[in-house]
Amino acid sequence: MAYADRDRTTENTVGMIISAVLIAVVGWALVSGLAYEGVKELVKKVTTVDIKEPEKPKEPPPPPKQDAAPPPIVAPPPPVNINVTPPPVTVVTTPPPPAPVVPIIAPPAPVVAPAPRVQPKGAVPRGNPANWATTNDYPTRALREEREGTSGFRVTVSPEGRVTSCEITSSSGSSDLDEATCSNVTRRARFNPATDGEGQPTTGSYSNRIRWVIPKD
Structure with missing residues (x-):
């Protein structure tokens, strides 16, 4: 217990x-x-601040709505034809400007020499031209070969009447006969010199032929 x-x-x-x-x-x-x-509760009362917001001014009432006027009646645009034919193209051809006129200048008139007071004359041989080359002047080789021929010649004659040059105008076919022709004519021929329109001696020319023929015995 x-x-x-x-x-x-x-x-x-x-x-x-x-x-x-x-x-x-x-x-x-x-x-x-x-x-x-x-x-x-105390903190809530201390921290709470009673802030009154200012009263906002009252906005005026909006004006009464007016009925909008009906839109004007617009007529529709006329139809546009897209397929319009283009206007015809006219080509204007501008003619070329006229060619400038070229003056035609006449050629100057030819100067006409005054007529000579004296008729000019050519050179004239003194003596007989047959004596300018004889059988004695026949080239030896041509004579031996019996070659013959005719040599045409032309000489230039000085105002003094002497031969200053000679040329063969037609060959005899043998060069030695042609050379003998000019050699003998230049050495032997004498001339009356040519004269001009004043009658003064001047340079002239003379032409002829020599026939080479083998002499007969």
């Missing part, structure tokens, strides 16, 4: 302690909660 009483007392003590602890905890929680709510 004694042990039973002891155990029950101990249990009662422990229960009391536990109850006291729980009451303390609950009380602390209640106190803490009330304090927190009070502080929160």
Whole structure:
């Protein structure tokens, strides 16, 4: 019995302690909660500022809506013909400008020499031209070969009547007979010189032929 009483007392003590602890905890929680709510309410009152916004001026009422005038009646544009025939192209041919007129200049009139006071004359041989070349002048080789022929010649005569040059105008066919012709005529021929329109001696010319014939015994 004694042990039973002891155990029950101990249990009662422990229960009391536990109850006291729980009451303390609950009380602390209640106190803490009330304090927190009070502080929160105080902060809310302190931080809250009652700011009144200024009243906005009242806008005037909009004017009454007027009925829009109906749009004017526009007539539709006339139809446009796209396939329009182009106007005919007229080609204008511009004639070329007239050619400039070239003056025709007449050639100058020929200068007519005055008529000579004296009729000009050609050179005239002095003596007989047959004596200018004789049988004694026959080239030896042509004579030996019995070659014959006629040599035509033309000489230039100075104002003094002497032969200054000789040329063969038609060959005899033998060069030695042609050479003998000019050599003998130049050496032997003498002339009355040619004269001009004033009758003064001037340079002239003379033409003739010499026939080379082998002499007969």
